[in-house]
Amino acid sequence: MGSSADDSPTDARASRSTAQDDSSRHRPAIWPVLVAYLVALVLVLGATLVVIFGVALARAGGRVAHLQAEATRFALSAPGVMTAAVVSATVLALDALVTARLLGRDVAARLRLGPTRATPAGVLAAVAGMAGLSLAAGAAADRLGVRHEGTMEDIARALAHASPAGVVLAVLTIAVAPGIAEELFFRGLLQTRLVARLGRWGGIVAASLAFGLMHMDPVQSPLAFALGLFLGWVVERFGGIRPSIAAHAVNNAIFVALASFGSRAGGGGSHETDILWIAAGAVVWLGATLLLRSRFAVR
Numbered sequence: 001m002g003s004s005a006d007d008s009p010t011d012a013r014a015s016r017s018t019a020q021d022d023s024s025r026h027r028p029a030i031w032p033v034l035v036a037y038l039v040a041l042v043l044v045l046g047a048t049l050v051v052i053f054g055v056a057l058a059r060a061g062g063r064v065a066h067l068q069a070e071a072t073r074f075a076l077s078a079p080g081v082m083t084a085a086v087v088s089a090t091v092l093a094l095d096a097l098v099t100a101r102l103l104g105r106d107v108a109a110r111l112r113l114g115p116t117r118a119t120p121a122g123v124l125a126a127v128a129g130m131a132g133l134s135l136a137a138g139a140a141a142d143r144l145g146v147r148h149e150g151t152m153e154d155i156a157r158a159l160a161h162a163s164p165a166g167v168v169l170a171v172l173t174i175a176v177a178p179g180i181a182e183e184l185f186f187r188g189l190l191q192t193r194l195v196a197r198l199g200r201w202g203g204i205v206a207a208s209l210a211f212g213l214m215h216m217d218p219v220q221s222p223l224a225f226a227l228g229l230f231l232g233w234v235v236e237r238f239g240g241i242r243p244s245i246a247a248h249a250v251n252n253a254i255f256v257a258l259a260s261f262g263s264r265a266g267g268g269g270s271h272e273t274d275i276l277w278i279a280a281g282a283v284v285w286l287g288a289t290l291l292l293r294s295r296f297a298v299r
Helices: 002-026 031-059 064-075 078-103 120-143 151-159 164-198 200-215 220-238 242-260 271-293
Strands: none
Touching: 031 064, 031 078, 031 164, 031 200, 064 078, 078 151, 078 164, 120 220, 120 242, 120 271, 151 164, 151 220, 151 242, 164 200, 164 220, 164 242, 200 220, 220 242, 220 271
């Protein structure tokens, strides 16, 4: 009995040490998703430039002197921004699928594409929360005088007064396609791996930073980071990316619709109007977040 009692503290320490070693061994390496991210950066930029300058070369009739002007004209046109969105979405989706397949056979599980714990109310709250946060952040950017430049403004100008058919095409190419592809890559592939390695919030923050940096825009990148934090939390709350895909695609669709009609929520108004939009967006986001945290949001 005495010998057993003397040995028990040592055994307990050895057991804890073994458990910690096992936990460390079971944490996946993050280098595969870092490589996938670098590949995505290079391919998105490279493929987009190839397409834009390819179209520009055709429009310029092979005249190199007119190449830069035609490239700029196409890139800032509605067909140009839609083409760039499709190219980026295609690269990200393929990168996510190929990397997940190389990491194992169960691609759907690695990308968290399966059914989630979200109820219909939970999905609606995710959509509303994303829209509210985007609205408040966009109006805040206007109040700070920074949203008059950058990618989002270029897209808005390109889509202004688009035809009904153009609006539908823009929703598919700029809203739905990126909404699916970016969630597959950032929340499905990157965040899943990063959370397993860094913990819940460490993984969410790291994936959101990658999401913001990928946009490569001084205005859009901080906004993408903030929205990425919300989307990342939604994914961890529900255990899958289906609700975040819905929230992302709907938010993009709202932007496309407003831009197509030459308008935008909270944009270019007076000081009082911008403050009102910020407050309205914040209230919607807060209400949605409270619902997401409640038992009504999960099965």
